[in-house]
Amino acid sequence: MRGCHLQHPVPQPNTLSDLPAMFRCGRTLFALDRPLVMGIVNVTPDSFSDGGRSPRQAIVHGLALREAGADILDIGGESTRPGAAAVSIQAELDRVLPVLEGLRDCGAALSVDTMKPEVMRAVLAAGADLINDVRALQTPGALEAVAGSDCGLCLMHMRGEPRGMQSDPRYGDVVAEVVRFLRERVEAALQAGIARERLLIDPGFGFGKTLEHNIALFKALPEFAHIAPVLAGVSRKSMLGQITGRPVGARLAASVAAALLAARRGAAILRVHDVGDTVDALKIMNVLGDPQ
Numbered sequence: 001m002r003g004c005h006l007q008h009p010v011p012q013p014n015t016l017s018d019l020p021a022m023f024r025c026g027r028t029l030f031a032l033d034r035p036l037v038m039g040i041v042n043v044t045p046d047s048f049s050d051g052g053r054s055p056r057q058a059i060v061h062g063l064a065l066r067e068a069g070a071d072i073l074d075i076g077g078e079s080t081r082p083g084a085a086a087v088s089i090q091a092e093l094d095r096v097l098p099v100l101e102g103l104r105d106c107g108a109a110l111s112v113d114t115m116k117p118e119v120m121r122a123v124l125a126a127g128a129d130l131i132n133d134v135r136a137l138q139t140p141g142a143l144e145a146v147a148g149s150d151c152g153l154c155l156m157h158m159r160g161e162p163r164g165m166q167s168d169p170r171y172g173d174v175v176a177e178v179v180r181f182l183r184e185r186v187e188a189a190l191q192a193g194i195a196r197e198r199l200l201i202d203p204g205f206g207f208g209k210t211l212e213h214n215i216a217l218f219k220a221l222p223e224f225a226h227i228a229p230v231l232a233g234v235s236r237k238s239m240l241g242q243i244t245g246r247p248v249g250a251r252l253a254a255s256v257a258a259a260l261l262a263a264r265r266g267a268a269i270l271r272v273h274d275v276g277d278t279v280d281a282l283k284i285m286n287v288l289g290d291p292q
């Protein structure tokens, strides 16, 4: 079934975006004619949403996510959860590079979740297809680190820094502020010589936002889809716990429901822990759901 469009072919509504419906992502050129599934592969000893993982365990997990239908695997060696300890460049590379190597030929596009320009350069040299930066390439040197390659790029909004970002975030109009920020970051990337078809944007659910902010952003997903293809990451997050009252280990149904709704609102890529369940739900939506 690899690459077969019968897998979960929910068409992207053209009405939501007048941009070329193509996403250039290193070795792969994705036609955004169905939602893509990005599986989360943490390589951190302390991930509390997902358990801790050594590089060897992360490779096994990544292969399982690919088998379950992941189009992209997002490898993360630095925890971005609130209050997480900083990781050195070398420690992050020691975690991520073996996993990149081990998953290189699994068939999925490989994303690396990093904020550090030095890590970006090293993983691109090692064959990463996508750089997923929760700081939207604002770190000095980050735009330059990625501009000369053909990797995909995810520009995410975060208010503040992972440390302390959840302490009383305030916005005047959260949707307007996040839209403006992401438009500015897309503009900065274009100015740095990065092709538009390499760019994704992400409102950054849970990154310096209250439940109310996250709800407003979720409902505004169609508005974001006018700017660039949208990556939505809500899997197992606190906002789902706040709505359902469930702890992180019991948020599967909430995560799948939210992923489907994000797809219906025009998200191009769904970043999830539970790939197989999300792929099944997308198949059901495609066959039994309303035409877009």
Ligand code: YH5
Pocket (backbone or CB within 6 Å): 048, 049, 080, 081, 113, 132, 133, 134, 154, 156, 202, 204, 205, 231, 232, 233, 234, 235, 236, 237, 238, 248, 271
């Ligand atoms: C994202 O949204 N998120 S890391 C806490 C959880 C569950 C999950 C309380 N990297 C995003 O996944 N990159 C992360 O339970 C991301 N978009 C993009 N582009 C946080 C995470 C998580 C945190």
